[in-house]
Amino acid sequence: xxxxxxxxxxxxxxxxxxxxxxxxxxxxxxxxxxxxxxxxxxxxxxxxxxxxxxxxxxxxxxxxxxxxxxxxxxxxxxxxxxxxxxxxxxxxxxxxxxxxxxxxxxxxxxxxxxxxxxxxxxxxxxxxxxxxxxxxxxxxxxxxxxxxxxxxxxxxxxxxxxxxxxxxxxxxxxxxxxxxxxxxxxxxxxxxxxxxxxxxxxxxxxxxxxxxxxxxxxxxxxxxxxxxxxxxxxxxxxxxxxxxxxxxxxxxxxxxxxxxxxxxxxxxxxxxxxxxxxxxxxxxxxxxxxxxxxxxxxxxxxxxxxxxxxxxxxxxxxxxxxxxxxxxxxxxxxxxxxxxxxxxxxxxxxxxxxxxxxxxxxxxxxxxxxxxxxxxxxxxxxxxxxxxxxxxxxxxxxxxxxxxxxxxxxxxxxxxxxxxxxxxxxxxxxxxxxxx
Amino acid sequence: xxxxxxxxxxxxxxxxxxxxxxxxxxxxxxxxxxxxxxxxxxxxxxxxxxxxxxxxxxxxxxxxxxxxxxxxxxxxxxxxxxxxxxxxxxxxxxxxxxxxxxxxxxxxxxxxxxxxxxxxxxxxxxxxxxxxxxxxxxxxxxxxxxxxxxxxxxxxxxxxxxxxxxxxxxxxxxxxxxxxxxxxxxxxxxxxxxxxxxxxxxxxxxxxxxxxxxxxxxxxxxxxxxxxxxxxxxxxxxxxxxxxxxxxxxxxxxxxxxxxxxxxxxxxxxxxxxxxxxxxxxxxxxxxxxxxxxxxxxxxxxxxxxxxxxxxxxxxxxxxxxxxxxxxxxxxxxxxxxxxxxxxxxxxxxxxxxxxxxxxxxxxxxxxxxxxxxxxxxxxxxxxxxxxxxxxxxxxxxxxxxxxxxxxxxxxxxxxxxxxxxxxxxxxxxxxxxxx
Numbered sequence: 051x052x053x054x055x056x057x058x059x060x061x062x063x064x065x066x067x068x069x070x071x072x073x074x075x076x077x078x079x080x081x082x083x084x085x086x087x088x089x090x091x092x093x094x095x096x097x098x099x100x101x102x103x104x105x106x107x108x109x110x111x112x113x114x115x116x117x118x119x120x121x122x123x124x125x126x127x128x129x130x131x132x133x134x135x136x137x138x139x140x141x142x143x144x145x146x147x148x149x150x151x152x153x154x155x156x157x158x159x160x161x162x163x164x165x166x167x168x169x170x171x172x173x174x175x176x177x178x179x180x181x182x183x184x185x186x187x188x189x190x191x192x193x194x195x196x197x198x199x200x201x202x203x204x205x206x207x208x209x210x211x212x213x214x215x216x217x218x219x220x221x222x223x224x225x226x227x228x229x230x231x232x233x234x235x236x237x238x239x240x241x242x243x244x245x246x247x248x249x250x251x252x253x254x255x256x257x258x259x260x261x262x263x264x265x266x267x268x269x270x271x272x273x274x275x276x277x278x279x280x281x282x283x284x285x286x287x288x289x290x291x292x293x294x295x296x297x298x299x300x301x302x303x304x305x306x307x308x309x310x311x312x313x314x315x316x317x318x319x320x321x322x323x324x325x326x327x328x329x330x331x332x333x334x335x336x337x338x339x340x341x342x343x344x345x346x347x348x349x350x351x352x353x354x355x356x357x358x359x360x361x362x363x364x365x366x367x368x369x370x371x372x373x374x375x376x377x378x379x380x381x382x383x384x385x386x387x388x389x390x391x392x393x394x395x396x397x398x399x400x401x402x403x404x405x406x407x408x409x410x411x412x413x414x415x416x417x418x419x420x421x422x423x424x425x426x427x428x429x430x431x432x433x434x435x436x437x438x439x440x441x442x443x444x445x446x447x448x449x450x451x452x453x454x455x456x457x458x459x460x461x462x463x464x465x466x467x468x469x470x471x472x473x474x475x476x477x478x479x480x481x482x483x484x485x486x
Numbered sequence: 487x488x489x490x491x492x493x494x495x496x497x498x499x500x501x502x503x504x505x506x507x508x509x510x511x512x513x514x515x516x517x518x519x520x521x522x523x524x525x526x527x528x529x530x531x532x533x534x535x536x537x538x539x540x541x542x543x544x545x546x547x548x549x550x551x552x553x554x555x556x557x558x559x560x561x562x563x564x565x566x567x568x569x570x571x572x573x574x575x576x577x578x579x580x581x582x583x584x585x586x587x588x589x590x591x592x593x594x595x596x597x598x599x600x601x602x603x604x605x606x607x608x609x610x611x612x613x614x615x616x617x618x619x620x621x622x623x624x625x626x627x628x629x630x631x632x633x634x635x636x637x638x639x640x641x642x643x644x645x646x647x648x649x650x651x652x653x654x655x656x657x658x659x660x661x662x663x664x665x666x667x668x669x670x671x672x673x674x675x676x677x678x679x680x681x682x683x684x685x686x687x688x689x690x691x692x693x694x695x696x697x698x699x700x701x702x703x704x705x706x707x708x709x710x711x712x713x714x715x716x717x718x719x720x721x722x723x724x725x726x727x728x729x730x731x732x733x734x735x736x737x738x739x740x741x742x743x744x745x746x747x748x749x750x751x752x753x754x755x756x757x758x759x760x761x762x763x764x765x766x767x768x769x770x771x772x773x774x775x776x777x778x779x780x781x782x783x784x785x786x787x788x789x790x791x792x793x794x795x796x797x798x799x800x801x802x803x804x805x806x807x808x809x810x811x812x813x814x815x816x817x818x819x820x821x822x823x824x825x826x827x828x829x830x831x832x833x834x835x836x837x838x839x840x841x842x843x844x845x846x847x848x849x850x851x852x853x854x855x856x857x858x859x860x861x862x863x864x865x866x867x868x869x870x871x872x873x874x875x876x877x878x879x880x881x882x883x884x885x886x887x888x889x890x891x892x893x894x895x896x897x898x899x900x901x902x903x904x905x906x907x908x909x910x911x912x913x914x915x916x917x918x919x920x921x922x
Contacts, residue, residue: 077753078782080724081693084633087792094798122586132579135807136572142770143568150558150768183619183771183805190800194626194654197520198634214799218630257517288516317513332586333806334578335619346514356523362530363650364626369619369805370769371571 086220089232095210095451096120099435106439116474118402118462119445121266121420123330125394125467127375128387131329134378135371142371152367155358156181156338160373163380164338168323172310178342178354180361181376183335183368185296185324186211192292192320192339193219195353195360200257203236205248207267207452207459209294212260230454239455242425246270246414250279255287261309262294264301267452267461268423269415271305277312284318290345290353291319296337299328299392300399301418316342320353327420327465329379329388336372395420398471399464405475406462409482422462423449434460442477522656525668531646531887532556535871542875552910554838554898555881557702557856559766561830561903563811564823567765570814571807578807588803591794592617592774596809599816600774604759608746614778614790616797617812619771619804621732621760622647628728628756628775629655631789631796636693639672641684643703643888643895645730648696666890675891678861682706682850686715691723697745698730700737703888703897704859705851707741713748720754726781726789727755732773735764735828736835737854752778756789763856763901765815765824772808831856834907835900841911842898845918858898859885870896878913 099119107115126132141147155161161176182188189211198220204212213235216222223233231237236256238248246268261280264271272280284291291309298307306312309319324337341354368376378384403416406424416422426434431448438444438460447463449456464471535555543551562568577583591597597612604610618624625647634656640648649671652658659669667673672692674684682704697716700707708716720727727745734743742748745755760773777790804812814820839852842860852858862870867884874880874896883899885892900907 077721077780078724078784078786079693079720079726079754080784081632081636081726083783083785083787084631084792085635086633087631087795090795120587124584124586126580126584127578129579132576135575135578139571139575139807139811140568142563142571143565144562148560148562148766150560150766151556152769184802186802187800190630194630195520195523196517197522198656199521200517211799218796218799220634257515284515285513288514290515290517318515330584330586333588333803335802335805344513347519348514348516349519350514351519356520359523359526360654363647363654364623366620366622366771367769369771369808371575371807372805375575 086218089217089222089224090214091225095447099445099447102436102439103445106443110443113443115443115445116466116470116477117445118464118466118471118474119447121327121463121465123327123332123465125330125391127330127334128379128384128391130381130384130387131375131378135334135375138374139371149370152370152373154362154365154367155179156368157370157373160377160380163377167380167385169308169310169340172308173316174310174340174342178340180339180341180357181368181373182337182339182365183372184326184331184337185294185322188322188337188339189292189294190215191360191364192322192357193221194364195357196221196258196290201234201236202258202260203238203253203256204260204453205240205262205265206237206454207240207449207456208260208262209266210452230450237453237455240265240268240270241455242414247272247276250283253283255289257289259284259289259291260294261291262296263305264297264415264419266297266419267415267421267447267449267456267459269417269419269421270423271301271303271418273305274311277306277309281309281312281315281318285314288348289318291315293319293321295321295323296327297419298323299389300396300420302396303418305418310340310342316344318345320345325376325379328392329375330391331372331375334372334375336368336376394468395464398466398468401471401475402462402464405478408479416464420464422464424460424462426458426460429458431457431460438478438482441481442474444474444477522654525653525658525660526650527661531883535881535883538872538875539881542879546879549879551879551881552902552906552913553881554900554902554910555883557763557899557901559763559768559901561766561827563766563770564815564820564827566817566820566823567811567814571770571811574810575807585806588806588809590798590801590803591615592804593806593809596813596816599813603816603821605744605746605776608744609752610746610776610778614776616775616777616793617804617809618773618775618801619808620762620767620773621730621758623801624758624773624775625728625730626651627796627800628758628793629657630800631793632657632694632726637670637672638694638696639674639689639692640696640889641676641698641701642673642890643676643885643892644696644698645702646888666886673889673891676701676704676706677891678850683708683712686719689719691725693725695720695725695727696730697727698732699741700733700851700855702733702855703851703857703883703885703892703895705853705855705857706859707737707739707854709741710747713742713745717745717748717751717754721750724784725754727751729755729757731757731759732763733855734759735825736832736856738832739854741854746776746778752780754781756781761812761815764828765811766827767808767811770808770811772804772812830904831900834902834904837907837911838898838900841914844915852900856900858900860896860898862894862896865894867893867896874914874918877917878910880910880913
């Protein structure tokens with residue numbers, strides 16, 4: 051799910067703390083730097099990729115670089131969706147069409163449409179749905195809800211935002227450079243040996259379990275049975291699952307699209323989701339979080355009341371124009387068109403799976419997810435990244451960037467334009483087949 | 487600045503923790519409730535006002551209630567601004583016009599336009615500007631930046647968001663019911679005796695000083711001399727000022743519109759601002775925060791680097807459509823029209839000041855701010871609120887809701903439609919003059 055901070059402005063490149071002194075400054079405040087921020091790894095994945103891309107372009111100024119890296123949507127919005135936002139925006143200049151502050155929780159019609167369209171038959175009430183400006187932002191607000199005293203577990207590999215937001219919140223210990231892991235965070239390995247689903251019999255209890263399905267980066271959608279195990283595990287341990295369903299529209303088989311398909315989940319799970327990767331709202335910004343009324347803290351206090359307070363204090367509602375667009379996405383006509391976009395990216399994924407498979411690689415994901423997870427056993431993923439870039443001018447993402455268990459893999463994104471996906475496929479087949 | 491959580495859905499009304507047990511629940515997780523959220527006052531101001539309004543309407547079903555309560559804009563957007571958003575949204579359905587993830591920090595053109603239009607001659611660089619979805623959200627991200635170990639000071643009275651976000655972040659002690667104040671927060675009294683500016687000679691050092699000018703609710707714009715004192719105070723103490731300039735467009739006299747008009751401020755101050763109360767973007771959602779490169783932590787680390795990291799991890803950029811609107815607001819034509827809207831609300835404020843003055847009340851604010859602060863010496867502000875509502879069917883805000891030093895005042899918002907302001911004025915003059 052989500053983007054990552056991939057484009058820091060040049061003048062903002064993070065300096066290592068120890069070099070600051072030499073820059074010289076003639077005055078500093080007496081405010082101590084937030085120790086949580088100090089803990090954060092200074093190098094992040096996507097800026098590093100960007101830097102390598104820039105160096106590559108310098109070396110090969112005539113190369114046409116194709117990015118299958120960051121999961122950024124490329125297909126235009128469905129027309130009825132764009133039109134509804136366009137009309138809404140224009141009406142804001144009229145007395146009849148103008149609206150000021152909306153409800154912090156999102157407008158009633160949109161909450162109802164999400165409940166009825168996305169959670170049909172799942173008993174999610176509209177008042178349990180909190181509309182947001184996107185899943186990444188909501189993740190951070192969920193962290194604010196949980197506070198610094200909770201213990202957490204994450205899938206390894208996983209989207210780095212779970213860990214980074216936990217570190218910022220003060221839930222973690224220090225980074226251990228030998229393992230690339232933070233203290234006080236349980237890493238649930240998801241790899242080939244366990245069908246990309248954690249071995250819960252070996253997983254320690256934590257207060258919170260961050261779980262993304264279909265997973266970014268592995269593309270694995272947890273099966274009904276696996277999710278039943280997860281919910282039971284949370285119930286036995288009294289844990290809260292923070293379930294990231296941002297890619298659920300990509301599920302093609304019978305895997306659950308929502309954690310609420312699993313009986314008992316309403317007592318243990320929050321679900322975060324988004325319009326970004328389905329409707330192409332990566333730039334428009336719209337998502338939501340579900341907090342069921344049956345979810346209680348140890349003392350019996352309803353979690354939803356605290357989340358409502360967080361939303362009211364730290365957020366002021368998603369843009370009214372974006373919300374109009376969300377509503378159009380959930381109309382019968384809009385929804386159909388949104389699903390055409392999803393099908394488009396799924397076809398891209400199919401082409402990529404076929405390409406890497408034809409080259410003899412073991413490929414995971416891609417059928418229930420817009421990400422293809424390609425295995426290069428025994429190789430360092432940064433080396434694979436460099437090799438592919440050098441040979442084909444194609445950007446991928448090294449698996450190690452998603453956690454230690456991602457080593458030996460690369461993630462390939464299907465969010466490109468078809469012509470680029472086809473061109474990438476051609477290059478990969480032509481240029482890698484001789485060297486593989 | 488900002489709205490407040492004023493409309494909780496009925497089913498989400500916050501229950502007092504002690505009553506939960508009697509509701510009954512058959513399962514709770516083993517996750518402890520975040521102790522910071524437990525500290526928060528359960529009754530908040532605007533839901534309480536809403537409740538009283540509903541009761542009033544029940545009692546007087548035919549009364550036409552006029553709200554001069556919440557500071558919500560009512561004037562339609564300038565046409566060129568709405569049109570630019572409308573066109574941008576429509577183009578999102580074309581391959582040429584579609585955009586996905588933007589820069590988390592905001593688009594370059596908008597950052598440049600803010601630097602050049604708002605901070606002309608003040609040496610604020612575009613790379614120091616972080617575009618956001620509004621000032622309230624940015625305040626929360628600034629709190630995440632600062633962490634839980636800092637000591638803070640706030641103006642009393644002030645917008646409740648500073649304190650609530652501090653409590654959520656874990657910066658405060660418990661609420662003391664006798665004083666209505668939280669432990670570990672320094673309340674800087676701003677009242678008639680000190681010209682609504684804190685007596686800094688009696689103010690203890692804190693790491694952070696939240697300061698809003700023109701102030702919400704008092705409407706007082708700090709003078710150049712006062713702000714010079716504040717910056718010197720911060721420099722001497724090594725404090726960081728978080729300066730809220732959301733109402734700066736309302737300044738009519740020579741008071742500074744930005745803290746960066748004060749020499750030395752770049753070393754001690756962050757500034758938060760917004761398009762909400764100028765362009766009427768309360769629903770569209772757009773604001774920004776400035777973090778100067780000269781602002782350093784005690785250890786010499788630049789604050790801007792950590793804020794950039796927060797923005798990249800906890801935020802994903804403001805809506806691209808809203809940003810297109812922001813850019814239109816800052817074009818020569820757009821800016822002129824935006825200032826017409828500001829003038830409209832300023833005329834409302836003038837009418838309200840005149841009204842209350844003619845009734846013999848002492849009135850503050852209103853000339854440099856869209857809020858009028860009316861003094862009722864010796865009265866409880868909730869009683870005044872009830873009295874005005876009963877007599878005139880007009881909603882105001884009791885000053886006590888903004889802090890203990892707001893007792894004896896009410897805040898009257900000038901963000902209404904002219905016809906309502908005039909009708910309110912008529913009612914106040916007719917109905918209160920006999921009883922005052």
